[in-house]
Amino acid sequence: MSYDVVIAGGGAAGCSAAYNLGINGKKVLLIEKNNYLGGLMTGGLVTPFMKSSDNQINTSFGSRFKTEMKKYNAVITYEDGNDGWFNPEYAKIVLDKLMNEASVEVRFDTVITSANIDNNYIRDITLSSKMLSERIKSRYYIDATGNCDFAKKINCEFINKKDEFQSLNLRFIMSNVDIEKFAKWILEFDNDRDVTTVCCVNDEIHMSTAYTWDTNKKWALDPLFKQAVDDGILKNEDRNYFQVFTIPKMPGSIAFNCPRIYTKNVIDPLNNLEYTASLKSGRESILRLSNFCVKYLKGFENAYISSIADMLGIRVSRRLKGKYIFTIDNIKSGRTFEHPVLISNYPIDVHSVKNNQSVLEKVNKEYQMPVEAMISADYDNLFTAGRCVSADFYAQAAIRIIPSCMSMAEGLAKYILELS
Ligand SMILES: Cc1cc2nc3c(=O)[nH]c(=O)nc-3n(C[C@H](O)[C@H](O)[C@H](O)COP(=O)(O)OP(=O)(O)OC[C@H]3O[C@@H](n4cnc5c(N)ncnc54)[C@H](O)[C@@H]3O)c2cc1C
Structure with missing residues (x-):
């Protein structure tokens, strides 16, 4: 079989690249190791989109996704104007539909196991799933696996450094929450309204609130968390991060952007032992946090854990080392580039499990990322997209959000269309 472009990884970035190439007539194969598309947005239960710049470029895939999701009331615009509050289960269905629309061939439960290399050129690859092993040829390859799984197989150079990791989260959902009761109570409880917001969309109440053990804010939920530690319901480390969002078309359900997996040393998600231990420890923490919610938060009296993310939140x-390494200085200076794939103003957002070590640094100007940060330095026909692009640690912390992954991948698709 022969393709114009093979993409490994069907997350936000892989889907956007595939759609934009497919809709423009390229023969595209999208290889996904899960049984559904979306990556962290679906399997990791990561919702909503973080809000990006109004001047964002390459937004056609994101817009098409939202338009389709609207047909099922599975996406809403929140009170701050963020139109990316979405339902992760409907997203799986919509992403399948969009790949069909663009004639993208998708293979689930499949990974690339080997490649034939000729100097700096990837000639062909072997795909494997439980059902088949097959040799595939393509002109171009995109690694959108999040962890550069394909590029690792073909011995590319990488730029990540030891100990440069953000905290891992394992997200979950609780259902049977009385959202109206919770919203009314938290609005009174968080009386300076620093982190709590509530609004009504399509006759549904939507809301968000948060808490951390960092001392940069007067967190309203602080006394309750401390009390729960004293009562033995929570461990002290469970206080390190708590953030919740309602989910469109999932009434009575709340998505948790926590727990942060707590360890004394930094966890390497590429080490299988640490990865496994993180999942187990995350699930233990989810049980404690859910007990905390039921006992201490009004509206959660009859709530239960309805879903735990399939994917660890990395x-x-x-x-990948690219032709260009996008840097924190590029972000801070607002440097412009000849071939930008992304324009954003999302802050530098580093999550740490240590007290007061997380960073959420606003940027003064919009910044751009160049397509060269998505072109492999090692192979002439290899590109990357999404959270594994050629960016230093702090720059990656700004450009890793879902809308930016979609935009940069769309920009890359345009670049490949121009090449061929
Ligand atoms: C805990 C957490 C909270 C976050 N919160 C937000 C938020 O609120 N809003 C926001 O906008 N962003 C948020 N982000 C960031 C955002 O979710 C991710 O950075 C973004 O979704 C990454 O998209 P991606 O396509 O690059 O990678 P991924 O979503 O990781 O997709 C990679 C895909 O590749 C597949 N894959 C992996 N290896 C292989 C292989 N060998 N072969 C085939 N397929 C493979 C995976 O199964 C997956 O589907 C959060 C991230 C985390 C971890």
Whole structure:
């Protein structure tokens, strides 16, 4: 079989690249190791989109996704104007539909096991799933696996450094929450309204609130968390991060952007032992946090854990060395480039499990990322997209959000269309 472009990884970035190439007539194969598309947005239960710049470029895939999701009321615009509050289960269905629309061939439960290399050129690859092993030829390859799994197989150079990791989260959902009761109570409880917001969309109440053990804010939920530690319901480390969002078309359900997996040393998500231990420890923490919610938060009296993410929440791991390494200085200076794939103003957002070590640094100007940060330095026909692009640790911490992954991948698709 022969293709114009083979993409490994069907997350936000892989889907956007595939759609934009397919809709423009390229023969595209999208290889996904899970049984559904979306990566962290679906399997990791990562919702909503973080809000990006109004001047964002390459937004056609994101817009098409939202338009389709709207047909099922599975996406809403929140009170701050963020139109990316979405339902992760409907997203799986919509992403399948969009790949069909663009005539993208998708293979689930499949990975690339080997490649034939000729100097700096990838000639062909072998795909494997439980059902088949097959040799595939393509003109171009994109590694959108998040962890550069394909690039690792063909011995590319990477730029990630030892100990440069963000905290891992394992997200979950609780259902049977009385959202109206919770919203009314938290609005009174968080009386300076620093982190709590509530709004009504399509006759549904939507809301968000948060808490951390960092001392940069007067967190309203602080006394309750401390009390729960004293009562033996929570461990002290469970206080390190708590953030919740309602989910469109999932009434009575709340998505948790926690727990952060707590360990004394930094966890390497590429080490299988540490990865496994993180999942187990995350699930233990989810049980404690859910008990905390039921006992201490109004509206959660009859709530239960309805879903635990399939994918561990890895914010950053292996990053491919590209023709250009996008840097924190590029972000801070607002440097412009000849071939930008992304324009954003999303802050530098580093999650740490240590007290007061997390960073959420606003940027003064919009910044751009160049397509060269998505072109492999090692192979002439290899590209990357999404959270594993060629960006230093702090730059990656700004460009890893879902809308940016979609935009940069769309920009890369345009670049490949121009090449061929
Ligand atoms: C805990 C957490 C919270 C976050 N919160 C937000 C938020 O609120 N809003 C926001 O906008 N962003 C958020 N982000 C960031 C955002 O979710 C991710 O950075 C973004 O979704 C990454 O998209 P991606 O396509 O690069 O990678 P991924 O979503 O990781 O997709 C990679 C895909 O590749 C597949 N894959 C992996 N290896 C292989 C292989 N060998 N062969 C085939 N397929 C493979 C995976 O199964 C997956 O489907 C969060 C991230 C985390 C971890």
